[in-house]
Amino acid sequence: MARPSVEAERKAQILGAACAVLADVGFTALRISDVAKRVGTSTGTVHYYFPTKRDLTTAAFEWNFERSLERRQHILELHDDPRTELRAFVDSYLPGDEVTVQAWHVWAELWVEALHDDDLAALNERVYGAWRKIVCRIIEEGQAAGHFRAGDALNLANGLIGLIDGLSLQVLLGSKEMDVERMRVVCDEWLAALDVVEPIRS
């Protein structure tokens, strides 16, 4: 080892740039040279760490997921009561601030690419499964504590996640009839319907 490796750091820079470009112009229009320019390096360097465009984008999709989960870790570590936890978790996914919007754009690109690529579909299944599992766990805890009404927790989780995905898409598309505030209301109504009609105690 001649010097300390800069590999991890450089890779992170490149992946961050790749996500930004993906969100800006989409998978179709992503150019290796754009990513390089954004990092302030050359296309050669990008290819040095990610031999092909597919290697780069696949790694970027994975990186987007890891960062996305990382940003929400603090919510999960609070160990609030399930109602608060679920609400905070859902809230963190509303495409309001720029970071969240960018992450959503990258997710959308992943979905559509995954429709025609088995490897990406497998990646989606894995990372989407993680998100589904977290929501499912919170719902189960809420049911056990008597806060949430009964029902198949997996179905409930899938419903909530589906709702969020679908609404986010329209928000991202700039629909006049579906903006972040409307989305918040619809999600809140869904969450309210999850609460037991009669609180069990006090």
Place this chain on the structure above:
Amino acid sequence: MARPSVEAERKAQILGAACAVLADVGFTALRISDVAKRVGTSTGTVHYYFPTKRDLTTAAFEWNFERSLERRQHILELHDDPRTELRAFVDSYLPGDEVTVQAWHVWAELWVEALHDDDLAALNERVYGAWRKIVCRIIEEGQAAGHFRAGDALNLANGLIGLIDGLSLQVLLGSKEMDVERMRVVCDEWLAALDVVEPIRS
């Protein structure tokens, strides 16, 4: 006029082929030559009717919408009671048969392209608005008839549509945890929750 125009017919053939290719390989990988080959003609002919690739894909997205609505016209013309009508309408959107799956694929491509193209975003707003309006109208009729519980009909419609979109995506992606049958169950639960708790009469 030397002969009767074949324009409408040929355009429809080309647009049908374009939708098939879009669904098969996606917007990114759509080639004019693939569309031409599927129709059994030359790239020159495709360009004769649709000067640029963008003209072709935009028209294909619109065509997909029109066909999609057309296929459901019979449901709307039955004038069933709102509960039955809404259920039939939702059911017709489950990505089960091949035709519906292809249409969903094209929708997904539209969404992601529209994220980076204002014209396509406007197209989406228009056609998505039509779909939203239909669902909203059915819900309002159901509320007026006392079948559905009270609540902002537009929000309810947006919630249902968002749910369907989000779930469909995961079904299309071949998720093991979300197939058509599970999707049907989740949608049915949503619809059941829309019914009034105590039927108003008999």
Place this chain on the structure above:
DNA sequence: GGGTTGATTGACCCATTGGTCAACCTTGGG
């Protein structure tokens, strides 16, 4: 300070593909 190796560069190659175009075909009218 020389050697080793990781890291970087950007010019270049070449496959791909959207779009053009001039020639040609086909149908129907006069």
Place this chain on the structure above:
DNA sequence: CCCAAGGTTGACCAATGGGTCAATCAACCC
């Protein structure tokens, strides 16, 4: 039967952009 005009063809052009590579640099060790 010939002409006009819509319709069709596919070779070709030009641009684009992924990936290669030989040269170079920079950090660290001996």
